Amino acid sequence: MKLTLEYDGTAFHGWARQLGLRTVEGVLREALDAVFLRWDGLAVAGRTDTGVHATGQVASFSAEGGPPPARVAEALNGTLPDDVVVLAAEEAPEGFHARFSARSRSYRYRVCAGASRPALDVHLEAGLHQLLHGLGHQRDPALPPRGLLRDADLHRGRV
DSSP states (O other): OEEEEEEOGGGOSOSSOOTTSOOHHHHHHHHHHHHOSEEEEEEESSOOOTTOOEEEEEEEEEEESSOOHHHHHHHHHTTSOTTEEEEEEEOOOTTOOTTTTOOOOOOOOOOOOSSSOOSTTHHHHHHHHHHHHHTTOOOOTTSOOTTOOOHHHHHTTOO
């Protein structure tokens, strides 16, 4: 099976299952357990980090004893939490593997360039700062306060 997923990563500790932490892989595995008698080989095109959202994440797995492919998305969506949605489910071609069969990946970074901080998507900026700090980047004290980042600051690596 091939799944196309969308999720809001705000409340997740990334894709990969981690003991004691809420992850996208963890909630998907729980949904697969609820819908299929047997399944295995769950793979994903690319893992995401803590707080990162996805709008077209592809996952693959093999299964037995579940609904027909045309009903898989509906069945999984009935068990998944509100912040994860199966956009599409289809029978995968023989040998398909979400990671190794991917032909491309794309990423979109949103940076607020306004004069004030955004009220919507406030978690996005906090996540960006947390991610960059976790990668060893130090915030440049010459930058404007959080919420007032300019595109040029990001391109210069001054976040």
